[in-house]
Amino acid sequence: MTPLLSVRDVTKRYGARIGCAGVSFDLYPGEVMGVVGESGSGKTTLLNCLAGQLAPDTGEVIFDTRADGPRDTLTMSEPERRMLGRTDWAFVHQHARDGLRMGVSAGGNVGERLMAVGARHYGDIRTQAVDWLGRVEIAADRVDDRPTAFSGGMQQRLQIARNLVIGPRLVFMDEPTGGLDVSVQARLLDLLRGLVRDMGLSAIVVTHDLAVVRLLAHRLMVMKDGDVVETGLTDQVLDDPQHGYTQLLVSSVLQV
């Protein structure tokens, strides 16, 4: 099987500081990979490099495109990369406000993504938008409300609907449950798990919450100071960590 995403030796420096260094991995269709590490360890830098939002200094990010097979997204033209961003990729931001249009209705937020890939029939767009709001458990009578009228948890779910409506194959998530209270987190995790299974999505989830990756991610990558210090099956890395830093991270979690 061809990996959906093949990352080779991605390095990003901020002047003398290292953002992330020499990161390589393969992600296969249907796989969810978690990236954990303390703040400043390079998780988000890596995610932005992979999602084409930041240009790494060296390395290759090869994506298995629908039309032309594996292509390096770093060397493809800007329009091509933007096209990928509209069709095959989705990016769920930590703060829903960064991923939503706050001045447009909830339905408009979802529908806009459909229009960007060519949908023009208003009735169809609205039907699909309502369908997706239902999937993320937002009542249909809220479709015309703006996200400013939503709670934080609802905004995050709306952001997920907006991202998944186009049927992407790869979803980048930056702390998708950060800043949400635990009951909303559980709901969101359940939702994401179901979507991953039913749509066969691949995802890269950056978080510092080990409980989130245990439930959501198949594989885990542990970062420290820009380096990947350990990779493996999620439960293996969490239950039998090999690297000193991972052991510290796992043993530092407060028991509830």
Place this chain on the structure above:
Amino acid sequence: MIEIADLSKTFTLHNQGAAAIPVMQGAALSVAPGDCVALTGASGAGKSTLMRMIYGNYLAAGGAIRVGGVDVATAEPRDILALRRETLGYVSQFLRVVPRVPTLEVVMEPLLATGTGSEEARHRAEELLGRLNIPETLWTLSPTTFSGGEQQRVNIARGFAYPYPALLLDEPTASLDAANRDTVLTLIEEAKARGAAIVGIFHDADARARVCDREVDVSAFAPERVA
């Protein structure tokens, strides 16, 4: 079905003076289809460690663990995931689930993951939950609020929902009453009859006598102590 050769395990505690604790050396085990092997040994002898290594939950330091043609000791994560999905089941001591997911769906999940239709998966899950005496009124609730015994039975129902060719059972009859214990032992007998290779930890000697064909004392795999 399960072939273990020269398996060793060391825990290195980097944050406690890099203490290296060898816990297992030269472990060997062979389980044929339809065979049930009980791991025995005192508490701390390494029964669960060996079982977790077979499941790929603990990383082996050396040796080979072949389960249905895959060497768990060296396999890539995705190969181990495929193995767990299709070949190797594991009933742990504790149930770990996503909050909010109804019991019925928890039990159906291994079937859905292997492509069974949802109608058929539901039937199988209902049948198992019924046999394990989980009241029907609880099926639509999340098992996170259930009693210890109920959670254990949900866990068993999930472990037996899909007919895995190889099964690992960590104290499946612990904290169960006589009737449920009997049901679980019957499930194990049925799994053996369809050809599953089973490795189990049973503290209950009667249960062991009823379903296990052999006992393997894991104390024999303890590394030689350096005085």
